[in-house]
Amino acid sequence: MATAASTPLEKQLARFQEIQVGGSKYLGRISAGDREAIPLLIQVGKLIDQIFIRQYWSSNEALHTHILNQTPRDTKLELGLQLFKGPWGLDEERFIDSIKEHNHNGDVHKAIHIPHEPPRHANYYPDDIDKQEYLDWVSGLEGQEKINAESYYYVIKRDAATGKLYSVPYSEEYKEFLIPASQLLKQAADLVSDKSLSKFLKSRAEAFISNDYVDSDVDWLRISKESPLDVTCGPYENYADKLFSIRAAYEFYLHARDFESSDILAKFSSRLQDMEDQLPVGELYKAKGLQPPAIVTVNQLYSGGDVAVPMTAAYNLPNDEAPIKIAGSKLVIIKNVQEGKFEKVLRPIAQQVLEPEQLEKVEFEAFFQHVLMHEVAHSLGPHFLVRDKETKVRSALQEYHSAMEEAKADIAGLYAVGLLLKDGTLAGGPNAESFYITFLASAFRSIRFGITEAHGLGQAIQFQYLREQGAFAYDPETNKFSVVMDKIEDAVKSLTARILILQGDGDKGKVKEFVDKYGIISPEVKQALSNLENLGVPVDVYPKYRILEDGTI
Known part of the structure; x- marks a missing residue:
């Protein structure tokens, strides 16, 4: 627990609790070749880490x-x-x-x-960049130069002599790391037991050199669900680019497949179009012909690159629309990280912020399945503007996109849970009350990340909106919160519709008004967060990788 005399660093470290990551119990189905490949893949992860360190800040x-x-x-x-x-x-x-x-x-x-x-431009643009300067420059480009300037996989530089902006491919900017990483991936590809994983590792190795990631993204999406190892490796997330949410950060995950949980969760992917059809918005805001995302459950062995705490519990990739159109997306659920978060963070938070009579409804399975639905829900709703099918929502909303997208995934995921409970798909598991109460407790977990971060801001928006609708109640005598069960379902439906319409319309001014109104932390919530801090309840967990400590996985 941090004290008044603690340094800023000590205060930050006190907000996290270590969890052990890895262990032989996860490796029952891997081959001798897989075991030989693992150290090579970890070396790739360390190189990816070096790339992101460069990307984050000059x-x-x-x-x-x-x-x-x-x-x-x-x-x-x-x-x-x-x-x-x-x-x-x-x-x-x-x-x-x-x-x-x-x-x-x-x-x-x-x-x-x-x-x-942290600079809003990270290290993807010159330190002296002006946002309008970039927009003016791009507007004057044509053809391939314009495509490169707006690409996920190019950095923007300034010519020292002329002062003019120009684009540099990632393959050139990070070649000192990508070339050896490419070689290591090829070596690992010759060792792993699953042919589809081998194909991905080889094509990703080639992409590191060519800077063309579409084919290897498709290969990643088509890794067999029978592969004992699962590897995510490349430029994906856009959070560090706070100017335009365009440039992709490199990240690396090495996982062992959890076959039993993957089989249970795979049934959700087949319901994607059905959930889309039942969204509480007009037909213009709904997509047709959605490809169900591949869903796999894994246990993390190692990670690197854009994997700063809070630890990622699940991800839905790729973000690039080109491979998504070909092969859909893939949802990766990291079960051992989720278990660590629930036990070390969410349960202690619930004990402090919830009314006692609702505590028993906080369940790991409700938390686990909502994270799943959050990731599935990234595929739901409009990704292009309803008035202009050529303009991406991401491009229209710019710096507001990430927070709005996280809020959409959260609340639309919760709305979808309600649909699946009613039609019996989730029969035998947590009931609606457990999902809603666990969601409330988890809101405090996310808001503690800070509202400058996309997930935290997205959750703050949801919390404030649902409370305004009367779905969350606060008792000033006990300083406890609770879910109002006869109001929560309608409030979730209302917020789902509101966010989907704002995204589809792409009116940045209206989105700003919405974020400014709801993206706040009320005095009662601030007090609850302060109490959690004073009690030493961790904000999140951080990994201790066993393979780096004692040579075991």
């Missing part, structure tokens, strides 16, 4: 080098950089002051200035 590599070369070693500072990937923790609070190194004469010979918050 001086990040220099900072990491400085900290890691200190004598004596500062293990707390090293852990902070490992967890957050840079010098900013939750709420974008800086926990490292700017660095100054002095020579033997006392003169400063090296300085690393650390901004108070």
